[in-house]
Amino acid sequence: MLKIIHPVAGLIALLTITTFWLSTALSELFGSEAAAVAVKTAIPWGFFILFPAIAATGGSGFAWSKGQRRGLIGTKLKRMPFIAANGLLVLIPSALFLASKARAAEFDTTFYVVQAFELIAGAINIMLFGLQMRDGMKLTKWRRASFLKRGIAYTTSLIGKEEVAHGTVRIHLEKPKGFTFKAGQAVYVTLPALKEEDGKGRMRTFSVASAPDDADLVIATRLTDSALKRGLESLPVGSAVEIEGPYGDLTLHDDVTRPAVFLAGGIGITPFRSMIRDAATQSRAHGLYLFYSNRSAQDAAFLCELEQAARENPGFKLVATMTDDANWQGEHGHITREMIERHIGHIASPVFYLAGPPAMVATMAILLNDAGIKPEDIHAEEFAGY
């Protein structure tokens, strides 16, 4: 609900204040005195729309931030008091004063000084709301494509967890009844009872690493020093975990004549594990190529399982490459164009999928662009911090 209230209330607030601003400027520059009186008298009534909208935008944004106080969300939260203070301390008193002057037909110097002041304050709030919306769009970038699709919040529980690579855990959550997703999609995961606060919030985005038909919902993550990751690491079995989703459109294309080439960096393997498992259980005929880059074999989550899948499924080829592992009997170094071409040969019109840290995804996208791959054949998911 919050994700609907927040943008809708924000848009209502922006439109209302823009209407006040434009109607004031137009009526006083080009309209009659009667028009100016009508506008000035009407604006205080408009506050009954504007202020609930501002309160709903701020309140829903605060609740939705789930404890995050840094980054774009932090910047958005810091702007809200300025917007509210500008409204309460400048716009409301100015509008009431101007309405009473207009009703008394006192269009004198004081009226125009206060009017100029109100227009400047109004323009500042319009600009601040515009920045709020711009940042909100950036925050929801990865799930905008599926924004209008259902994304439902569920409370589920931790069934178990185990280490699947050095410093990487696989977390099994009970699959909530009615929760469905497509292989490759992601969910918001919130730990409602996080003990520590580090300003980074109680929520993170995780790709679902299990296939839609698997019994549990599996996510996998690298453990870091953030409060949320420490909370996940120490979370007792049975604890409540909130998920919301599914979101995202990093899902396998329908045309089985076109092979899929997955380029994964580190924990970016999660959506591809889901897609590879799903392709196997659904007997999808796509050719699947996975280039999986890690520092060492010990860091590569699900490596044994993927090697096993490649042995069992002739349609799936795994190319694991290690950047810092002298003992690795396979490819070494980062994924390169030469490496990709050497392994995929001349397969017909592949579709590329990239996932991993933003820098890795950006490098791979440049590599594919330089190789002449059409942008519509490159699907990328940056594991950015939102």
Ligand SMILES: Cc1cc2nc3c(=O)[nH]c(=O)nc-3n(C[C@H](O)[C@H](O)[C@H](O)COP(=O)(O)OP(=O)(O)OC[C@H]3O[C@@H](n4cnc5c(N)ncnc54)[C@H](O)[C@@H]3O)c2cc1C
């Ligand atoms: C579609 C998608 C799928 C993802 N799938 C996975 C997955 O399967 N597995 C996985 O491990 N990760 C995944 N991620 C990334 C994941 O959401 C986390 O960002 C990542 O795991 C790092 O978490 P952390 O707790 O170590 O956070 P940190 O990197 O410590 O912090 C991340 C959070 O804190 C905020 N933050 C931290 N420091 C700052 C700062 N200095 N300034 C501003 N903001 C800051 C970020 O905005 C973010 O909310 C995915 C991300 C996306 C977008």
